[in-house]
Amino acid sequence: MPITVKANETSYAQLHLEDVNYQPEVITYENYPDPDQPSYLKVAPAYNFTQDEGTQFEIPGTIKRAIVRGDSTVVLTGNQGTPALYLINNKTKTLVKELSINGIAPAEPNNAGFYSRLNDIAFTADGQLVGVNSVRCQYGPDQVDAGYARGTVRFFKWANFDADPVEWVTTQSSANFYRADMGATLASSGEAKDCEVVTTGVTNGTSRAVRFLILNVNDNEVVASRFTEKTLSADGTFTLVKQGDDIQLNVSPLDDHRYVLNGSKCAPFEFEPAPQQNTDSEVTGTLDASEIGVAAKGLAFFKYAKHALVASPFVNGESNVAGVKLYDVTEGLQNAQLIKTVGTDLPVAQGAAKKMNAAHADFMAAGANVKGEDINLYLFMDNNMVKFTTTNVEQPLVRGDYAYDLKLEEGEDAYTLNFKVTSDVEDATVVVKPVNEGEAEPIYTVMSNAYAAGNTVTINKDDLEENVEYNWEVTIGNNAVPTIKRFFKYAPVGNGSYCSRGMTIDRNPESPYFQNMYIGNPYGTKGIYEVNPALEVVNDGAPYLGPEFATGNTASPFRMGVNPNNGFVYIADWSDAHGGITVMDPADPNTAIPFYEGTRQGSGQIVNAAGQGIGGSCTSVAFIGSGEDTQMLSFQEDLPTGNAGNVVALYNIGTKVTTDQAPDAMFSNISRKLINTNVEITPLENGFFASQIRGTGNNDTNVPSFIYCDYEDNIIFNSGNLEDYDGSYGAGFAITDDASCIAVSTGKPYISLYDVEWNDNVPSFKLRYTLTDYSDGSSILNQMKFDHAGNLFVADAKYGVSGFAIPKDAQEVTTPAQLSQILVNNKTTGVSDVNAKTVKSVKYVNTLGVQSDKPFEGINIVVTTYTDGTHSSVKVIK
Numbered sequence: 001m002p003i004t005v006k007a008n009e010t011s012y013a014q015l016h017l018e019d020v021n022y023q024p025e026v027i028t029y030e031n032y033p034d035p036d037q038p039s040y041l042k043v044a045p046a047y048n049f050t051q052d053e054g055t056q057f058e059i060p061g062t063i064k065r066a067i068v069r070g071d072s073t074v075v076l077t078g079n080q081g082t083p084a085l086y087l088i089n090n091k092t093k094t095l096v097k098e099l100s101i102n103g104i105a106p107a108e109p110n111n112a113g114f115y116s117r118l119n120d121i122a123f124t125a126d127g128q129l130v131g132v133n134s135v136r137c138q139y140g141p142d143q144v145d146a147g148y149a150r151g152t153v154r155f156f157k158w159a160n161f162d163a164d165p166v167e168w169v170t171t172q173s174s175a176n177f178y179r180a181d182m183g184a185t186l187a188s189s190g191e192a193k194d195c196e197v198v199t200t201g202v203t204n205g206t207s208r209a210v211r212f213l214i215l216n217v218n219d220n221e222v223v224a225s226r227f228t229e230k231t232l233s234a235d236g237t238f239t240l241v242k243q244g245d246d247i248q249l250n251v252s253p254l255d256d257h258r259y260v261l262n263g264s265k266c267a268p269f270e271f272e273p274a275p276q277q278n279t280d281s282e283v284t285g286t287l288d289a290s291e292i293g294v295a296a297k298g299l300a301f302f303k304y305a306k307h308a309l310v311a312s313p314f315v316n317g318e319s320n321v322a323g324v325k326l327y328d329v330t331e332g333l334q335n336a337q338l339i340k341t342v343g344t345d346l347p348v349a350q351g352a353a354k355k356m357n358a359a360h361a362d363f364m365a366a367g368a369n370v371k372g373e374d375i376n377l378y379l380f381m382d383n384n385m386v387k388f389t390t391t392n393v394e395q396p397l398v399r400g401d402y403a404y405d406l407k408l409e410e411g412e413d414a415y416t417l418n419f420k421v422t423s424d425v426e427d428a429t430v431v432v433k434p435v436n437e438g439e440a441e442p443i444y445t446v447m448s449n450a451y452a453a454g455n456t457v458t459i460n461k462d463d464l465e466e467n468v469e470y471n472w473e474v475t476i477g478n479n480a481v482p483t484i485k486r487f488f489k490y491a492p493v494g495n496g497s498y499c500s501r502g503m504t505i506d507r508n509p510e511s512p513y514f515q516n517m518y519i520g521n522p523y524g525t526k527g528i529y530e531v532n533p534a535l536e537v538v539n540d541g542a543p544y545l546g547p548e549f550a551t552g553n554t555a556s557p558f559r560m561g562v563n564p565n566n567g568f569v570y571i572a573d574w575s576d577a578h579g580g581i582t583v584m585d586p587a588d589p590n591t592a593i594p595f596y597e598g599t600r601q602g603s604g605q606i607v608n609a610a611g612q613g614i615g616g617s618c619t620s621v622a623f624i625g626s627g628e629d630t631q632m633l634s635f636q637e638d639l640p641t642g643n644a645g646n647v648v649a650l651y652n653i654g655t656k657v658t659t660d661q662a663p664d665a666m667f668s669n670i671s672r673k674l675i676n677t678n679v680e681i682t683p684l685e686n687g688f689f690a691s692q693i694r695g696t697g698n699n700d701t702n703v704p705s706f707i708y709c710d711y712e713d714n715i716i717f718n719s720g721n722l723e724d725y726d727g728s729y730g731a732g733f734a735i736t737d738d739a740s741c742i743a744v745s746t747g748k749p750y751i752s753l754y755d756v757e758w759n760d761n762v763p764s765f766k767l768r769y770t771l772t773d774y775s776d777g778s779s780i781l782n783q784m785k786f787d788h789a790g791n792l793f794v795a796d797a798k799y800g801v802s803g804f805a806i807p808k809d810a811q812e813v814t815t816p817a818q819l820s821q822i823l824v825n826n827k828t829t830g831v832s833d834v835n836a837k838t839v840k841s842v843k844y845v846n847t848l849g850v851q852s853d854k855p856f857e858g859i860n861i862v863v864t865t866y867t868d869g870t871h872s873s874v875k876v877i878k
Contacts, residue, residue, distance in 0.1 A: 029124075031253070036372070048342045049390055051387065063380070063382060064120065066367065068367025072096075103165045119134035126193075128192045130155060132153065137174040139178045151172065154170050155168040155186075180203055186198070188251070211229045229280055252301070253308035260299065270333045292312045298365025300312075302368045312327070320359050321381050343388060346358040365380040367380070398482055399803075415458070417456070417472055419815075426477075470822065471821060478789065487791075493521075499524070502559040502783050503785065515533040544590050545582065548582060558574050565627065576643075579637070595615070596659065605643070613639050616638025618636045633648060635677075646675075648674070665711070665713075668713065689706055691706035696729070699727050699747070701720030705719045742765070750772045752768075755768050779796045779798030
């Protein structure tokens with residue numbers, strides 16, 4: 001605005017406060033901040049590192065402390081009474097400069113109790129360097145011995161690496177000792193303007209007992225102080241006799257008011273300073289030092305994937321510094337979990353070795369920083385620094401693993417249990433348990449290793465209770481899956497640009513084809529490809545049913561589902577010339593079985609002998625239930641009218657393979673929202689998801705990307721109300737077994753995963769993360785499935801089928817054997833006199849474990865239950 005200037009009057013611009021409610025952003029500083037990382041990231045059970053050749057720096061004097069802070073390391077030395085601070089650039093591994101010590105109080109040559117102008121350093125939460133001198137302090141003037149002067153503990157602070165230090169605060173406290181050597185080590189918790197500062201006081205007596213002096217500093221003033229420890233002796237908790245003269249303090253990453261003490265004579269331990277003066281502090285956890293050696297010291301704590309980690313040097317049997325170990329201490333130092341690392345051991349000394357060798361060092365320390373998902377570790381040995389990094393290093397694959405191909409063999413005296421695992425694992429448990437809970441105790445066989453190639457467990461019949469029927473299962477203990485990683489990719493030969501549109505997985509443990517995956521290719525070499533659980537393509541280059549789909553378009557074959565009663569693959573076909581559903585028996589995969597028993601009309605509709613429309617061209621097929629309760633859902637183009645129906649249809653097919661019946665239900669209200677007509681169906685017990693193709697930005701309540709519906713034709717959730725969702729190009733959709741997570745294609749297409757919460761039958765969704773880098777965003781993502789261990793498989797029209805490890809916490813995955821695999825000890829008495837018992841019920845179980853009151857065609861296990869609670873079983877062929 002213009003300013004009017006008048007003679008002999010002061011003129012000024014009138015200022016206006018634009019927002020009276022404005023509050024400046026409050027920045028909260030943390031001692032160990034979480035790095036900028038993907039939200040899905042977990043801590044891996046193992047990491048591969050590569051190490052450099054080591055760098056030697058021209059740093060004179062004795063090194064006292066080295067602290068990594070981001071891309072910098074600050075090194076403190078003492079050289080004949082003169083301290084020095086050096087700044088190292090961790091990226092370039094160069095010595096940048098010597099930091100200023102102007103402003104640090106001079107030495108006191110006439111004071112026998114003056115030990116160091118700068119004895120230890122630390123960083124505040126907001127990144128300011130602080131330090132402490134070392135001096136003998138006395139309780140009062142009467143305790144000052146001849147040749148000594150009354151000591152003053154001085155704390156210094158550097159605003160940044162270019163600043164001169166200032167004297168921050170001082171104290172003459174002796175931590176309530178008559179005479180104490182103060183300032184052996186230092187830790188600071190919180191930001192510099194309001195923090196807790198801890199240093200030590202060591203008695204000059206023979207006990208070498210340690211007390212802690214805790215200062216609360218606010219705006220450069222000590223506003224409160226206290227000393228701790230009442231029990232003072234060489235056998236006490238804190239004494240240099242136990243910990244060594246070179247003790248170091250670190251702030252604990254687990255609590256801002258806990259600290260970790262380490263020295264060359266003790267394992268690192270965490271303690272919480274006593275809240276009252278002259279009171280013993282509580283030790284809250286001690287690290288098992290068997291891996292690093294008690295002599296190791298120089299810890300570096302940091303955060304990674306919301307966990308607290310610590311890097312530590314380790315020493316070998318010759319007391320040489322031999323490398324770095326990494327621990328997860330999130331559950332406390334006493335529960336520290338060693339993280340396996342490859343590449344963090346220094347090589348054994350060799351004459352021509354280029355890399356730094358394990359060697360004796362007077363000073364050792366570890367450092368760490370995190371860049372995205374990568375970890376950088378540093379090892380300091382005197383004036384040498386070695387860097388270890390995961391950057392550009394292929395990491396071990398961690399995926400969800402499970403057992404499969406469970407087979408039972410019976411011998412005269414024992415049963416042999418055989419199974420395979422999707423990867424070699426270190427945690428497998430075979431459980432043989434009674435069919436009827438409570439009849440006998442389960443038998444557990446814990447295996448320290450199980451192998452992908454095959455495993456065998458022997459169960460002696462004498463170990464089974466007589467005439468008690470047992471079944472069995474295998475549980476695989478999975479480590480946490482740390483990150484998204486593709487571990488499978490297969491692209492059938494297509495037409496140059498596209499290669500697959502549908503895929504499904506047989507998820508029924510009763511099926512002899514359990515975890516087989518089937519891929520549909522409607523381009524080029526049309527047909528169906530089979531992939532076994534070992535992820536081997538059974539018929540690479542020779543698709544099943546190629547001639548069957550020859551007359552169809554590029555949606556023939558399309559999406560697929562597996563019938564839970566027989567393991568047959570049901571293949572949707574969205575083409576006028578060959579529309580419908582084709583059934584493939586994996587035991588005879590080159591013989592096509594038409595699902596619809598009827599005649600195709602010119603409109604594409606298929607009618608039965610009575611002229612009823614029973615089906616036609618469709619985009620999806622899915623199953624829910626089992627046995628006589630099996631239902632099939634499909635999105636039908638030609639129902640209820642040919643070539644213009646576009647409706648979700650439900651068939652009560654029971655145990656039948658084919659049908660000549662019209663759908664038992666058609667959901668017209670639901671289908672009004674599915675006007676793009678390329679629809680995937682994903683059923684649950686109480687409802688089903690229907691997703692349809694929508695491009696980026698096209699997700700609204702009128703034409704939503706997906707909806708959740710009940711079986712009464714009601715829409716319960718409409719994704720048009722999901723604000724952070726932008727479309728579903730390809731309509732790919734999957735849900736985990738426990739219905740706690742969905743994977744859905746976005747408009748690019750990318751893959752978004754949402755956590756699902758259920759209130760009765762109403763879902764709500766929270767975005768977990770979006771997978772964006774598996775494709776260039778120009779393809780069509782038509783079908784997705786989670787496997788038995790929660791890995792996600794994706795059929796992409798352009799890129800083929802990919803399998804992704806999905807981040808999750810450690811879990812157990814159990815695979816039950818088929819119900820027909822019965823173990824029983826009948827060596828002595830066989831089955832009791834069944835003729836003298838009253839039969840309660842008889843059930844027939846087929847080879848897939850489906851039960852019925854009537855016998856199936858083929859092999860049946862006849863299970864008879866008697867009124868006294870016992871059972872008998874026999875195999876028969878009908």
